[in-house]
Amino acid sequence: MLVRRKHALRRAKEEGDLTPDGARRHEALGRVMAALATEAEFIESCRDLTWWRGSDDSWHLEWRDGPFASEVAVLLAERLAVPGDVTPAGPGSEMSAVLDVMGVRFELHAIDPMGTARVRAKPGFWRLAEALDTTRRTNARHPWEELLGG
Template sequence: MPVKRKRAPRRPRDGAHSGTVDSTVDGTVDGTVDQRAGDRDEHDDLSPTSARGYEAFGRVMAALATEADFIESCRDLTWWRGADHGWHIEWRDGPYASEVAALLSGHVRASDGPLVTEKGQGSAGSAVLDVMGVRFELRAIDPMGRAALRARAGFWRLSEALDTTRRTNTRHPWEELLGG
Protein backbone atom coordinates (compact mmCIF):
# COMPACT_ATOMS: atom_id res chain seq x y z
CA MET A 1 0.00 0.00 0.00
CA PRO A 2 1.67 3.27 -1.06
CA VAL A 3 2.09 5.92 1.60
CA LYS A 4 1.52 9.56 0.73
CA ARG A 5 4.19 11.93 1.95
CA LYS A 6 3.15 15.16 3.54
CA ARG A 7 4.92 18.25 2.34
CA ALA A 8 5.56 21.29 4.45
CA PRO A 9 4.06 24.53 3.15
CA ARG A 10 6.56 26.66 1.32
CA ARG A 11 7.79 29.81 3.00
CA PRO A 12 7.37 33.02 0.99
CA ARG A 13 10.58 34.56 -0.30
CA ASP A 14 10.04 37.84 1.55
CA GLY A 15 10.32 36.06 4.93
CA ALA A 16 6.75 36.81 6.01
CA HIS A 17 5.15 34.35 8.40
CA SER A 18 2.82 31.95 6.58
CA GLY A 19 -0.77 32.10 7.73
CA THR A 20 -3.61 34.58 7.56
CA VAL A 21 -2.12 38.00 7.15
CA ASP A 22 -4.12 41.18 7.01
CA SER A 23 -2.77 44.16 5.14
CA THR A 24 -2.39 46.34 8.23
CA VAL A 25 0.51 48.67 8.78
CA ASP A 26 2.91 46.04 10.11
CA GLY A 27 1.51 43.06 8.15
CA THR A 28 -0.03 41.04 11.00
CA VAL A 29 -3.63 40.18 11.78
CA ASP A 30 -4.01 41.99 15.08
CA GLY A 31 -1.54 44.84 14.53
CA THR A 32 1.20 43.43 16.79
CA VAL A 33 4.71 42.77 15.62
CA ASP A 34 5.32 39.13 14.73
CA GLN A 35 8.42 38.18 16.76
CA ARG A 36 8.64 34.68 15.30
CA ALA A 37 9.42 35.98 11.82
CA GLY A 38 12.25 38.14 13.17
CA ASP A 39 13.71 35.27 15.18
CA ARG A 40 13.51 32.95 12.19
CA ASP A 41 15.29 35.44 9.93
CA GLU A 42 17.96 36.04 12.54
CA HIS A 43 18.88 32.35 12.83
CA ASP A 44 17.94 31.20 9.34
CA ASP A 45 20.34 28.81 7.61
CA LEU A 46 20.52 31.19 4.66
CA SER A 47 21.54 34.23 6.69
CA PRO A 48 24.96 35.88 6.26
CA THR A 49 26.00 34.82 9.76
CA SER A 50 25.24 31.22 8.89
CA ALA A 51 27.24 31.53 5.68
CA ARG A 52 30.19 32.84 7.70
CA GLY A 53 29.82 29.88 10.05
CA TYR A 54 29.98 27.40 7.21
CA GLU A 55 32.93 29.23 5.65
CA ALA A 56 34.79 29.09 8.97
CA PHE A 57 33.97 25.38 9.29
CA GLY A 58 35.25 24.77 5.76
CA ARG A 59 38.51 26.58 6.49
CA VAL A 60 39.03 24.59 9.70
CA MET A 61 38.35 21.25 8.02
CA ALA A 62 40.61 22.16 5.08
CA ALA A 63 43.41 23.01 7.50
CA LEU A 64 42.92 19.70 9.33
CA ALA A 65 42.86 17.79 6.03
CA THR A 66 46.33 19.12 5.15
CA GLU A 67 47.72 17.53 8.29
CA ALA A 68 48.07 13.84 7.48
CA ASP A 69 49.25 13.07 11.03
CA PHE A 70 46.04 14.42 12.49
CA ILE A 71 43.69 12.66 10.09
CA GLU A 72 45.52 9.32 10.31
CA SER A 73 45.83 9.28 14.08
CA CYS A 74 42.26 10.22 15.01
CA ARG A 75 39.57 7.66 15.44
CA ASP A 76 35.91 8.58 15.42
CA LEU A 77 36.41 12.12 14.14
CA THR A 78 33.00 13.79 14.31
CA TRP A 79 31.55 17.29 14.24
CA TRP A 80 28.20 18.95 14.74
CA ARG A 81 26.68 22.39 14.93
CA GLY A 82 25.85 23.55 18.43
CA ALA A 83 22.77 25.35 19.66
CA ASP A 84 24.75 28.61 19.71
CA HIS A 85 25.56 28.16 15.97
CA GLY A 86 29.14 27.32 16.85
CA TRP A 87 30.87 24.10 15.83
CA HIS A 88 31.95 21.18 18.00
CA ILE A 89 34.74 18.91 16.73
CA GLU A 90 35.51 15.74 18.65
CA TRP A 91 37.94 12.85 18.13
CA ARG A 92 39.26 9.82 19.95
CA ASP A 93 43.01 9.17 20.43
CA GLY A 94 45.15 11.48 18.34
CA PRO A 95 46.70 14.80 19.37
CA TYR A 96 45.82 16.96 22.34
CA ALA A 97 43.15 19.61 21.80
CA SER A 98 45.67 22.35 22.60
CA GLU A 99 47.96 21.00 19.84
CA VAL A 100 45.12 21.10 17.33
CA ALA A 101 44.24 24.65 18.44
CA ALA A 102 47.86 25.71 17.85
CA LEU A 103 47.83 23.97 14.47
CA LEU A 104 44.66 25.79 13.43
CA SER A 105 46.05 29.11 14.66
CA GLY A 106 48.97 28.65 12.29
CA HIS A 107 47.06 27.37 9.26
CA VAL A 108 43.77 29.27 9.10
CA ARG A 109 44.89 32.64 7.79
CA ALA A 110 43.75 35.41 5.52
CA SER A 111 46.07 37.50 3.38
CA ASP A 112 46.22 40.19 6.07
CA GLY A 113 46.68 37.94 9.11
CA PRO A 114 45.32 35.06 11.19
CA LEU A 115 41.60 34.40 11.45
CA VAL A 116 41.84 32.33 14.65
CA THR A 117 41.96 33.54 18.23
CA GLU A 118 42.20 31.13 21.14
CA LYS A 119 39.65 31.69 23.89
CA GLY A 120 41.46 30.83 27.08
CA GLN A 121 44.16 28.27 27.71
CA GLY A 122 43.53 24.96 25.96
CA SER A 123 44.10 21.69 27.78
CA ALA A 124 44.83 18.15 26.66
CA GLY A 125 41.13 17.37 26.47
CA SER A 126 39.49 20.57 25.27
CA ALA A 127 40.11 23.94 23.66
CA VAL A 128 37.90 26.79 22.49
CA LEU A 129 38.68 28.87 19.41
CA ASP A 130 37.11 31.81 17.65
CA VAL A 131 37.45 31.43 13.87
CA MET A 132 36.10 34.38 11.87
CA GLY A 133 33.74 35.20 14.74
CA VAL A 134 32.42 31.62 14.98
CA ARG A 135 33.00 29.59 18.14
CA PHE A 136 34.73 26.20 17.78
CA GLU A 137 34.93 23.76 20.67
CA LEU A 138 37.60 21.11 20.23
CA ARG A 139 37.37 17.98 22.36
CA ALA A 140 39.88 15.14 22.44
CA ILE A 141 38.82 11.89 24.11
CA ASP A 142 41.75 9.82 25.43
CA PRO A 143 44.37 11.91 23.57
CA MET A 144 47.95 10.67 23.22
CA GLY A 145 49.67 13.78 21.89
CA ARG A 146 51.59 14.24 18.66
CA ALA A 147 54.96 13.24 20.14
CA ALA A 148 53.61 9.91 21.36
CA LEU A 149 51.92 9.30 18.01
CA ARG A 150 55.15 9.86 16.09
CA ALA A 151 57.10 7.56 18.40
CA ARG A 152 54.46 4.83 18.32
CA ALA A 153 55.77 1.70 16.62
CA GLY A 154 53.85 0.38 13.66
CA PHE A 155 52.02 3.64 13.08
CA TRP A 156 51.53 4.04 9.34
CA ARG A 157 52.60 7.46 8.20
CA LEU A 158 51.64 8.97 4.87
CA SER A 159 54.81 11.07 4.68
CA GLU A 160 56.97 7.95 4.97
CA ALA A 161 54.92 6.09 2.40
CA LEU A 162 55.25 8.89 -0.13
CA ASP A 163 58.97 9.50 0.47
CA THR A 164 60.55 8.03 -2.67
CA THR A 165 64.04 9.40 -1.97
CA ARG A 166 64.69 6.88 0.78
CA ARG A 167 65.18 3.32 -0.44
CA THR A 168 63.89 0.53 1.78
CA ASN A 169 64.11 -3.27 1.67
CA THR A 170 60.37 -3.65 1.25
CA ARG A 171 58.63 -3.12 -2.03
CA HIS A 172 56.53 -0.01 -2.50
CA PRO A 173 52.78 -0.40 -2.97
CA TRP A 174 52.95 0.70 -6.60
CA GLU A 175 55.67 -1.89 -7.25
CA GLU A 176 53.32 -4.55 -5.93
CA LEU A 177 50.53 -3.32 -8.19
CA LEU A 178 52.72 -3.01 -11.29
CA GLY A 179 54.56 -6.27 -10.68
CA GLY A 180 57.98 -4.58 -10.53
Protein backbone atom coordinates (compact mmCIF):
# COMPACT_ATOMS: atom_id res chain seq x y z
CA MET A 1 0.00 0.00 0.00
CA LEU A 2 1.32 3.37 -1.00
CA VAL A 3 1.17 6.03 1.69
CA ARG A 4 1.70 9.65 0.86
CA ARG A 5 2.82 12.01 3.52
CA LYS A 6 1.86 15.59 3.51
CA HIS A 7 4.70 17.88 4.21
CA ALA A 8 3.91 21.08 6.03
CA LEU A 9 5.38 24.22 4.63
CA ARG A 10 8.40 25.16 6.59
CA ARG A 11 8.70 28.67 7.79
CA ALA A 12 11.81 30.44 6.69
CA LYS A 13 14.16 31.04 9.57
CA GLU A 14 14.89 34.59 10.41
CA GLU A 15 18.40 35.11 9.16
CA GLY A 16 18.99 37.98 11.58
CA ASP A 17 18.82 35.70 14.61
CA LEU A 18 21.47 33.31 13.29
CA THR A 19 24.09 35.98 12.78
CA PRO A 20 26.46 37.49 15.33
CA ASP A 21 24.34 40.67 15.17
CA GLY A 22 21.26 38.67 16.16
CA ALA A 23 23.14 37.13 19.08
CA ARG A 24 24.36 40.56 20.21
CA ARG A 25 20.83 41.94 19.97
CA HIS A 26 19.46 39.16 22.19
CA GLU A 27 22.37 39.44 24.62
CA ALA A 28 21.64 43.16 25.01
CA LEU A 29 17.98 42.38 25.75
CA GLY A 30 19.04 39.79 28.30
CA ARG A 31 21.31 42.25 30.07
CA VAL A 32 18.61 44.93 30.17
CA MET A 33 15.99 42.53 31.50
CA ALA A 34 18.41 41.12 34.09
CA ALA A 35 19.18 44.65 35.29
CA LEU A 36 15.47 45.42 35.60
CA ALA A 37 14.81 42.12 37.38
CA THR A 38 17.23 43.09 40.16
CA GLU A 39 15.12 46.17 40.90
CA ALA A 40 12.23 44.86 43.02
CA GLU A 41 10.80 48.36 43.34
CA PHE A 42 10.59 48.71 39.55
CA ILE A 43 9.01 45.29 39.08
CA GLU A 44 6.49 45.80 41.90
CA SER A 45 5.41 49.24 40.73
CA CYS A 46 4.93 48.47 37.02
CA ARG A 47 1.96 46.85 35.40
CA ASP A 48 1.89 45.23 31.96
CA LEU A 49 5.62 45.19 31.29
CA THR A 50 6.00 44.14 27.66
CA TRP A 51 8.79 44.13 25.09
CA TRP A 52 9.05 43.49 21.38
CA ARG A 53 11.57 43.79 18.59
CA GLY A 54 11.17 46.77 16.32
CA SER A 55 11.37 46.71 12.55
CA ASP A 56 14.84 48.28 12.66
CA ASP A 57 16.25 45.55 14.96
CA SER A 58 15.71 47.72 18.03
CA TRP A 59 13.90 46.65 21.20
CA HIS A 60 10.87 48.42 22.62
CA LEU A 61 10.02 48.18 26.32
CA GLU A 62 6.68 49.45 27.57
CA TRP A 63 4.99 49.50 30.99
CA ARG A 64 2.09 51.11 32.81
CA ASP A 65 2.38 53.11 36.03
CA GLY A 66 5.75 52.89 37.72
CA PRO A 67 8.74 55.17 37.15
CA PHE A 68 9.27 57.67 34.37
CA ALA A 69 11.09 56.45 31.27
CA SER A 70 13.98 58.83 31.96
CA GLU A 71 14.36 57.32 35.46
CA VAL A 72 14.53 53.81 34.00
CA ALA A 73 17.13 55.01 31.48
CA VAL A 74 19.28 56.36 34.32
CA LEU A 75 18.78 53.13 36.27
CA LEU A 76 19.91 51.03 33.30
CA ALA A 77 22.90 53.28 32.69
CA GLU A 78 23.96 52.75 36.33
CA ARG A 79 23.36 48.99 36.37
CA LEU A 80 25.00 48.32 33.00
CA ALA A 81 27.98 50.49 33.82
CA VAL A 82 30.47 48.88 31.46
CA PRO A 83 32.20 51.79 29.68
CA GLY A 84 30.87 52.24 26.17
CA ASP A 85 28.07 49.67 26.56
CA VAL A 86 25.27 52.10 27.46
CA THR A 87 24.82 55.55 25.97
CA PRO A 88 21.74 57.75 25.75
CA ALA A 89 20.63 57.91 22.12
CA GLY A 90 18.39 60.92 22.62
CA PRO A 91 16.82 63.15 25.23
CA GLY A 92 14.62 61.35 27.75
CA SER A 93 11.27 62.49 29.08
CA GLU A 94 8.63 61.20 31.45
CA MET A 95 6.98 59.16 28.72
CA SER A 96 9.87 57.98 26.55
CA ALA A 97 13.62 57.56 26.45
CA VAL A 98 16.08 55.99 24.04
CA LEU A 99 19.24 54.08 24.99
CA ASP A 100 21.97 52.41 23.02
CA VAL A 101 23.04 49.18 24.79
CA MET A 102 25.91 47.28 23.16
CA GLY A 103 25.08 48.97 19.87
CA VAL A 104 21.41 47.97 20.08
CA ARG A 105 18.74 50.68 20.31
CA PHE A 106 16.24 50.42 23.18
CA GLU A 107 13.13 52.57 23.17
CA LEU A 108 11.53 52.90 26.60
CA HIS A 109 7.85 53.85 26.77
CA ALA A 110 6.03 54.62 30.03
CA ILE A 111 2.24 54.79 29.91
CA ASP A 112 0.70 56.88 32.71
CA PRO A 113 3.92 56.91 34.77
CA MET A 114 3.88 58.07 38.38
CA GLY A 115 7.58 58.59 38.93
CA THR A 116 9.78 56.95 41.52
CA ALA A 117 9.09 59.55 44.25
CA ARG A 118 5.33 59.17 43.93
CA VAL A 119 5.57 55.37 43.82
CA ARG A 120 7.49 55.35 47.09
CA ALA A 121 5.00 57.73 48.73
CA LYS A 122 1.91 55.89 47.47
CA PRO A 123 -0.12 54.59 50.43
CA GLY A 124 -0.72 50.91 50.43
CA PHE A 125 2.27 50.22 48.20
CA TRP A 126 3.98 47.26 49.79
CA ARG A 127 7.73 47.61 49.56
CA LEU A 128 10.16 44.79 50.17
CA ALA A 129 12.52 47.15 52.02
CA GLU A 130 9.81 47.97 54.56
CA ALA A 131 8.90 44.34 55.01
CA LEU A 132 12.47 43.42 55.89
CA ASP A 133 13.21 46.44 58.10
CA THR A 134 13.57 45.09 61.64
CA THR A 135 14.87 48.35 63.12
CA ARG A 136 11.51 50.14 63.19
CA ARG A 137 9.82 50.00 66.56
CA THR A 138 6.06 50.19 66.46
CA ASN A 139 3.17 48.87 68.52
CA ALA A 140 1.74 47.18 65.45
CA ARG A 141 3.09 43.99 64.01
CA HIS A 142 5.90 44.33 61.49
CA PRO A 143 5.15 43.34 57.91
CA TRP A 144 7.80 40.62 58.15
CA GLU A 145 6.06 39.23 61.25
CA GLU A 146 2.83 38.97 59.29
CA LEU A 147 4.65 37.26 56.47
CA LEU A 148 6.22 34.72 58.80
CA GLY A 149 3.11 34.33 60.92
CA GLY A 150 4.87 35.53 64.11
